[in-house]
Amino acid sequence: MYDAQGVEDAIKTVVTAELSDVDVRLYDPREDCADAFAITTQVKIGFTKAAVLRSYHTRRIAGPELDDNILVWQAMKAAVLAPRYACPENGKTLRSVIEPGLVDYGTTKNNPVSDAYYECRKLYKYTGDKMVIVSIGTGSGLNPDRESEEMAKSVFKRNGDAEQQCLEFQRDHEGLIKSGWLKYFRFNVPNLDDTPLEEWCAEEPIRDKTTAYLASPDTGRSFHQCVDDITAILTGIQGQAR
Structure with missing residues (x-):
């Protein structure tokens, strides 16, 4: 286990220092902005899929549908966050499974x-x-x-x-x-x-x-x-x- 909140707080500190606003969206339609993307993993119970987080629009169909309003700090967290395991719940699972969400692509x-x-x-x-x-x-x-x-x-x-x-x-x-x-x-x-x-x-x-x-x-x-x-x-x- 690890301190996920500590990781998030550290990332937010960096984003705030660089952008002066912690709630800046990753997607940026301005033509003079550099394009950037991060490769992460979308985890759901029973399967994982590679997911690409982009600062730009694309017609490339690959990976799961993601929220267009994802913030810069959320994308950064998704690219570095190690998976966390959830304990069996209400008899639905027989063993520990990775918690749903976006995590480091090394998971896949x-x-x-x-x-x-x-x-x-x-x-x-x-x-x-x-x-x-x-x-x-x-x-x-x-x-x-x-x-x-x-x-x-x-x-x-x-x-x-x-x-x-x-x-x-x-x-x-x-x-x-x-x-x-x-x-x-x-x-x-x-x-x-x-x-x-x-x-x-x-x-x-x-x-x-x-x-x-x-x-x-x-x-x-x-x-x-x-x-x-x-x-x-x-x-x-x-x-x-x-």
Whole structure:
């Protein structure tokens, strides 16, 4: 379990500081606003579905119907909130189930790179533009002896699924990647075996391991190449910024 209200309060503090109003809608029809979306999971008793929260209108039919009036803080919360389990109620369920609502997409799939790719293609209608995708993993390494058996199995499965999605995406778009039209970067901090799943109490060790990972030669080269490729697009050297 965790303090869901604490997560919500922290997000609202950030939104208020940045936008001066906590009740700003995610959807923004103004033409001069940057388009943004978040991939989350809609949980209902018995099933889950991927759900895309958008700041813009789209005709893409994918996922469940969502409230058009969702607020920025609600979208942020839906993108980071871990699932909570509800106890059996009035004999309707025989075991604990995930509470209904919107939660972190890792509940369904821990690497939504393909979903993000197709959403961007629909949004921008790419023709001759280059694309840079930066995928950041949740880190690898877990000491199963420190966690419950069920939780450890779940984490191992989701980490494996995430890496499989990474490999499949690169395979499916190998031609675009080799030709340079698609730049794909994957960063994932390793060696987190001594880091508990309660990451909030291990901020310093995680920061140290992240710094060491970025300082390694291979990661450093990839990181600087990523920055160069993004900068080239944003400055108009290689097509339009997307």
